Structures are given as C-alpha cells and as structure tokens.
Amino acid sequence: MASEAHPKARPSQTRLSSPAIGTKRAAGGDKREAILDAALELFVERGFFGTAVPEIADRAGVGAGTIYRYFESKEALVNAIYRQQKLHFANVVLDGFPRAANTRELFRQLWMRMAKFATENTNAFIFLELHHHQRYLDDESRAVENRMLDLFTGVVTQAQARGELKLGPPRLLMGLVMGAFVGVTRSCVEIDQALDSADWKLAEQCIWEAVRS
C-alpha cells in the first residue's frame, strides 16, 4: 500500500534530478518521467482531485492504462512525485550546507538555496506547498517532511541560545520565514514573472531583519 516502485514497472533507477534533456523519444522510453512531469503540472494547475488520470495520460502522451504499469494508483503517483521533489528540494538546500558558518551566513545560504530551487523548479515548489499535509500522503512522505522540520528546529534553537535570533517559539519563527518565502514566490507566480537576483536578495535581507535578535 505504501510501495514506491510498482511491481510491474521496471524503472531504470529512482532518479531525483534530470530535467530530461533527451531527444523526443528518450533512451529506454522514459514514459515514467513523462508521466511524473505531466502529473506534476496538472496537480499544480487543478489539484489532486481536480485532475483526471486520463488527462495526465494525454499530457504525458501515453495511454491511460500505461500509467498503471508504472504506478499502483493515482495516490501512489502523487506520493511518488511528492517524495521525489521533496528529496530534490532537500538535496538542493542541504548538500554541502556550511553548518559551521555563523548564523547570518547560514540564513543567507538557506534562503538563497531555497530561491535557487524555487526559481529552477517553480512548479515543483508550488506542488510541494500545495500538497503539504494532505490526506492522501502516506507515512513515508510525511517522514521526509518531518526530517527537514526537525533539522531546522535544531538550528533555530541553537541560534536562539547563542542570542543571534529573536526568542520565541521556534515553530513561529520557522513558520514566519517559510511563509514569507512562499508569499514572495507566489507574488511573482501570480504575475507570471520570475524574480531576479536583486529581488531575492532584498527579500532575504528583509526576513533576516525579521528574525535577528
């Protein structure tokens, strides 16, 4: 019931990156990728329940039945996307994160790495935001989420102990920062125009001043 790889499928590997630069008919016939991409787009446009499986098939350029060769169910599909993108996000943010740096630099890195992900994968970011905490996410997907949350909570608590962040419930500060980030991202999605580097830096400076002690 919580299987990531469908028994019938024979995926080359569970890859986490790959914007698929291949030719029209990619090597090995990457239907799986096409389905994941199409479903991501549609779930962002119409939501999970608002999207019909045959629509996904159409956009992916495959038959409706083919989806079930790769995913056990619509629910398994949305969970696969969620985990894939959440892990991708975690990679972009955490890989080689300079833990030893001072809090100011830590914060800048965090913000700019999130900005990098949100700029290069806007749809994926909105997808994660939209499906956060939904009923149809399984335990595995929630676990991925919680791991990141715990990590950040630790960082915030330590920085507070050192007097570098404002005191207050860590959840509140984190909610504030993440919320602001989402708000900024959406404000540019709504006018369909990517933020430039200067805007991201401005926003970063703003939110740093919000949380610094």
Added chain:
Amino acid sequence: MASEAHPKARPSQTRLSSPAIGTKRAAGGDKREAILDAALELFVERGFFGTAVPEIADRAGVGAGTIYRYFESKEALVNAIYRQQKLHFANVVLDGFPRAANTRELFRQLWMRMAKFATENTNAFIFLELHHHQRYLDDESRAVENRMLDLFTGVVTQAQARGELKLGPPRLLMGLVMGAFVGVTRSCVEIDQALDSADWKLAEQCIWEAVRS
C-alpha cells in the same frame, strides 16, 4: 451563471456576520447557514473536488436536494462562501481603519486586525487561503479580492514614497507580509493550538522590522 442568490431560495437577507447564537432550530429555519457552515468545514478538510455534495448535506443535517434550493450548483456554493468570508475579512480589517495614523501604527493595526480575524475564524481564514485564485472562482469573487489588493498596493507605495518602508516592488513586500502571516497562522494550526496575544505581537514586531526602511 454568476448568480449569488438562487432563484428558488427565499433567504431572509444576505447576511455577512452572525455566528448564529440562536436556539437549536434557529428563527426562520436557517438551513442556508447550516449548509454554508458545513461546506466551509469540509472544503477546508478535503478541498473543493475532494468533498462530495451529499457529504455536505449530511454534515449540515439536510437532504442532498435541499442544497439545490439554496445554491444553483456546488460551484455557486463555494463562490458564495468565498465572497461571504472575504467580505467579512475586509470588514474586520478595514472598518474604522485609522488611515491618518503613521505607517508604524497602520502596520500594527493591519496585523492585529488580521490576527483577530484569523483567531476568531481560523477555518474561514484557511478557506480563503486555500481557494485563493482557484479556477472555479467567478469574476465577482475575484473582483472582491482585487479591490483589497489595490488598496494595499496604494498604502505601500505611499509609505515607500515617504521613506518609511524599504524600496522594492510593492507586490514583493506585500507577498512577504501576507505570506509570513499565513505561515504563522498555519504553524499554530498544525499543532492545533491557538497563538496567544504575545505571540501575535512578537510576529508583528518581526515583520515590521522586515519591511521598515
């Protein structure tokens, strides 16, 4: 197609407030209210497409057909809720708003009024957040949204001109503030515990420091 009041219905009035303190069987038999309340709850819990009309009827304690005496369709129902709550929100935030006050006070008022609404109508606030910009909202509903947006844009631009807010795209600053507010609200919904007044004040101070020049 964009009718607010359904022809067959005979609503006493289009009321915007009224938490219904009446007896069990309210005066006039307020089925309409019961339907609106039940639908609001369910749309927050499961989303628009995730909620079946008969479920709404069950929770409202009416027959499925009754819903169609008051609303033309499921879509008309969600639009009615959206407008009702958006206008309620606008009332709470804007009624007697001290426009002449200085920017710091203006901001404090804005934040605390939003906090008041979000505390007293948490479900409604989440509903508005969730259904913001959805496909099934009609032009009228969008107009309500845009009116508020324009108003705030004006306030921000003026405050920037007076050198009291950081310079930058008004949309970005507003997205940041609203996003942070939503983030703070959610952070407490997720642990199912209302924020106390001190927490709201802390958050307010944080975000003021984020946007002040």
Added chain:
DNA sequence: GTCTTGGGAATGAATGTTCATTCCGTGAAA
C-alpha cells in the same frame, strides 16, 4: 375549538455523467 386543504419546503432515490482502474488486442522485439 377541530377539521380540511393548498402550497411551498424538504427529501432522498433515481438519473446520467465522469472517473479510476482493468482488460484485451496489437505490434514490435527477441
């Protein structure tokens, strides 16, 4: 007072549609 009756409110089973999922014929590869 009791009884009757007209009409609108309310109901929930019935209807037609849409959807997730399955099934089977086809064609390419080995």
Added chain:
DNA sequence: TTTCACGGAATGAACATTCATTCCCAAGAC
C-alpha cells in the same frame, strides 16, 4: 513463435444534480 510494453475501449463505482413525493403549517370552514 513467444513475450511483453502499450493504448484505449470497457467496466463498475462514485459523483452532481434532478424530481416525484412527502411533510409541514397557516388559514379558512364549520
């Protein structure tokens, strides 16, 4: 020839909406 990925029509379940019927009650008749 066998195998197997594939497509898309077929299937059955769930859905939004409708409608024939019931229920309620106010107002008249007695």
